[in-house]
Amino acid sequence: xxxxxxxxxxxxxxxxxxxxxxxxxxxxxxxxxxxxxxxxxxxxxxxxxxxxxxxxxxxxxxxxxxxxxxxxxxxxxxxxxxxxxxxxxxxxxxxxxxxxxxxxxxxxxxxxxxxxxxxxxxxxxxxxxxxxxxxxxxxxxxxxxxxxxxxxxxxxxxxxxxxxxxxxxxxxxxxxxxxxxxxxxxxxxxxx
Amino acid sequence: xxxxxxxxxxxxxxxxxxxxxxxxxxxxxxxxxxxxxxxxxxxxxxxxxxxxxxxxxxxxxxxxxxxxxxxxxxxxxxxxxxxxxxxxxxxxxxxxxxxxxxxxxxxxxxxxxxxxxxxxxxxxxxxxxxxxxxxxxxxxxxxxxxxxxxxxxxxxxxxxxxxxxxxxxxxxxxxxxxxxxxxxxxxxxxxx
DNA sequence: AGCATGTGTTTTATCTGTAAAACACATGGT
DNA sequence: ACCATGTGTTTTACAGATAAAACACATGCT
Numbered sequence: 271x272x273x274x275x276x277x278x279x280x281x282x283x284x285x286x287x288x289x290x291x292x293x294x295x296x297x298x299x300x301x302x303x304x305x306x307x308x309x310x311x312x313x314x315x316x317x318x319x320x321x322x323x324x325x326x327x328x329x330x331x332x333x334x335x336x337x338x339x340x341x342x343x344x345x346x347x348x349x350x351x352x353x354x355x356x357x358x359x360x361x362x363x364x365x366x367x368x369x370x371x372x373x374x375x376x377x378x379x380x381x382x383x384x385x386x387x388x389x390x391x392x393x394x395x396x397x398x399x400x401x402x403x404x405x406x407x408x409x410x411x412x413x414x415x416x417x418x419x420x421x422x423x424x425x426x427x428x429x430x431x432x433x434x435x436x437x438x439x440x441x442x443x444x445x446x447x448x449x450x451x452x453x454x455x456x457x458x459x460x461x462x
Numbered sequence: 463x464x465x466x467x468x469x470x471x472x473x474x475x476x477x478x479x480x481x482x483x484x485x486x487x488x489x490x491x492x493x494x495x496x497x498x499x500x501x502x503x504x505x506x507x508x509x510x511x512x513x514x515x516x517x518x519x520x521x522x523x524x525x526x527x528x529x530x531x532x533x534x535x536x537x538x539x540x541x542x543x544x545x546x547x548x549x550x551x552x553x554x555x556x557x558x559x560x561x562x563x564x565x566x567x568x569x570x571x572x573x574x575x576x577x578x579x580x581x582x583x584x585x586x587x588x589x590x591x592x593x594x595x596x597x598x599x600x601x602x603x604x605x606x607x608x609x610x611x612x613x614x615x616x617x618x619x620x621x622x623x624x625x626x627x628x629x630x631x632x633x634x635x636x637x638x639x640x641x642x643x644x645x646x647x648x649x650x651x652x653x654x
Numbered sequence: 655a656g657c658a659t660g661t662g663t664t665t666t667a668t669c670t671g672t673a674a675a676a677c678a679c680a681t682g683g684t
Numbered sequence: 685a686c687c688a689t690g691t692g693t694t695t696t697a698c699a700g701a702t703a704a705a706a707c708a709c710a711t712g713c714t
Binding site: 295296297298299301304305307308309312313314315316317318319320322323324325326327328329330331334355356357358371415418419422425426428429431432436437439440441443444445446447448449450451452454 | 628
């Protein structure tokens, strides 16, 4: 254990240490401060949004795993079962892939897994024999219905660190960002 | 701070709230609507925040991969190199693991990879022969310094779908959430 | 009917991350 | 000095994801 580095910024020679977000001490703010010290010319603004979204997502997913794992489910598995539950009808593997934002191959594996555990069932389409239809078994539906309230309660507890108005504002801003993002995402493929 | 848009349906129990979010048609809103139809009693509020954070993170990471992959880097690799660059000094594998929020084993593999490509170098500690010290090579530093501006420009372009005030509000709210989350995360292990 | 083409799904090869064990070494007590 | 214990790092075994190819079948053209 080297005792030489007690303070985060090792070489803050110039007095350009901005004070904007000293009160909210999150890790991303510290990282941004470091970058600004090394590259004073760069606009680090986007980091404060994107870095925090990524970090929040990582922390929240880790937290969400807790109630899910008690039910023996991974998050992708729960997403698949949830898609079947909330749509209320059968879905094909392709539809499930689109609904859960994962690849077709991943969906195939998950269906195989979940079928083996008796949570979903498959049947072939009678018209088009390429396609399959996947539906929840009774056990699968009961599992989802049992886990979802726990999941939501847990999420509510996690988000209770924010005031209700803050939660609403955050949901609104994220909705705006996400809506525009999902609409625009094809426009900047090779841009820069 | 206050959202300047129409108030998003935070706790609307009656099912006639379809119009508010018709303008911001994001996928999460549709999913939440489906869940409310199936389970009218559940408070789906947290989904609108957490679901959107997860979805935004997925979309943004996919987008960020573009400029990174042109440099032949994955995001975890860039995070490792970036940690070395922004701290300005050598880091041990353990420090790198903490700094990049990944496991020690993953860091070991990445270091091996990046060492093979000549982007980082290792040396053993002379005092404590268990620990290693990792530093950027000149090529590694140049690669980071070349990629970072592209990365930030790309992120700026992606975030330009939001107004500057919206970006600031979002960054502030996420900072608050993240700061509290990072502080509290140990308190609700088995809670519900 | 026969064939080219497109679509839905699965398989294969490969890669990355993780948990748990193994390993290497320092440290402190005796 | 010796040993028990703790810490930093690496290895191992394995689960999971992906891209690309393979596969099965429908559809439309001739």
